[in-house]
Amino acid sequence: MTSPAAATELPTQVITSPAVSPNPSSSRVKPATLIAALITVALVMVAVVLGVRLLRSPSAEPGSAAQSPSTASPSGGATPPSTPALRLSVYLTDDSNVLTPAEHAVVDRALTKLYNQRGVRLWVVYVKDFGGLKPARWAENTMRTNGFADTDAMLAVATDGPAFSFRVPAAVTTGRAIDVEVIRRDRIEPSVFRHEWTRAALAAANGLDVAAR
Numbered sequence: 657m658t659s660p661a662a663a664t665e666l667p668t669q670v671i672t673s674p675a676v677s678p679n680p681s682s683s684r685v686k687p688a689t690l691i692a693a694l695i696t697v698a699l700v701m702v703a704v705v706l707g708v709r710l711l712r713s714p715s716a717e718p719g720s721a722a723q724s725p726s727t728a729s730p731s732g733g734a735t736p737p738s739t740p741a742l743r744l745s746v747y748l749t750d751d752s753n754v755l756t757p758a759e760h761a762v763v764d765r766a767l768t769k770l771y772n773q774r775g776v777r778l779w780v781v782y783v784k785d786f787g788g789l790k791p792a793r794w795a796e797n798t799m800r801t802n803g804f805a806d807t808d809a810m811l812a813v814a815t816d817g818p819a820f821s822f823r824v825p826a827a828v829t830t831g832r833a834i835d836v837e838v839i840r841r842d843r844i845e846p847s848v849f850r851h852e853w854t855r856a857a858l859a860a861a862n863g864l865d866v867a868a869r
Contacts, residue, residue, distance in 0.1 A: 741801035744779055747771075748857075752782040752815040759854040766861040776828050776864050777808045780857045785814045791821035799823060811860040813848060820848045822860060832866045839863035 742749070747767040750760060763780060770776050779802075786794040795812045804810070806827035813820045822840045829836060843859035 741797045742781065742783070744781065744798070744802050747777065747779055749779075749781045752784050752813075754782055754815050754851075754853045763854060763857045763861075766858055770861050770865050774865060774867075775807055778861055778864060779804075779808065779810045780860070781810065781812045782853060783812070783814055784816045786812075786817075786819065791819045792823070795821035795823045809860075809864060811844065811857060813853065813856060815851075815853065818848050818851065820844060820856070824864065828864060831868045833869065834864060834866050836863075 742751075748760065748764050755763065767778050767780065770778055781798070789797070791812065791814065794814075795810050798812065799808065799810055804825075806825045809822075809824040809828055811820065811822050822836065822844055824834075824836045828834070839860065843863060844856050847853075847856035847859055
């Protein structure tokens with residue numbers, strides 16, 4: 657039969673042996689945690705530096721592009737460069753050389769007749785293009801440069817387009833049965849787009865050759 661003293665000694669040996677194990681494990685965790693924290697901080701710093709560089713690089717690109725002549729827009733923005741307005745000295749100007757001498761003479765006679773009978777000066781101009789301007793703007797600039805009066809009308813034709821502008825002051829049509837829009841749409845426009853240059857000029861001259869009421 658076992659004595660009471662022996663029975664109390666056996667469990668005491670089992671309990672005391674694992675009680676020492678937590679201390680070494682806790683001493684190993686602290687250096688590993690510190691190293692991991694240092695690595696994390698270093699990675700965060702690298703990411704911050706890279707982010708700052710990426711943010712700076714796009715901001716410099718628009719500045720250099722804005723200074724480039726190929727991408728810089730003119731101060732006016734929408735208006736392309738235009739050639740100086742044409743100076744006119746005769747009623748018929750054919751800078752495109754689209755009229756034969758016989759056609760030139762026919763148009764010139766019609767313009768002279770219009771002025772002699774109605775007192776209306778019709779200036780007919782053939783050019784290659786309008787220098788990037790809209791037809792109406794080109795005609796207005798030319799009329800202003802040449803000091804046109806209320807009795808001066810213009811038919812400007814760009815033969816390379818083709819395009820045209822038919823400008824008639826209100827004073828020319830006052831008291832006369834003249835419908836400028838009909839002349840422009842139904843007579844001049846079809847002739848211009850068929851490259852019938854002489855017919856277009858005659859349509860303008862004959863359309864304005866109307867007696868006063």
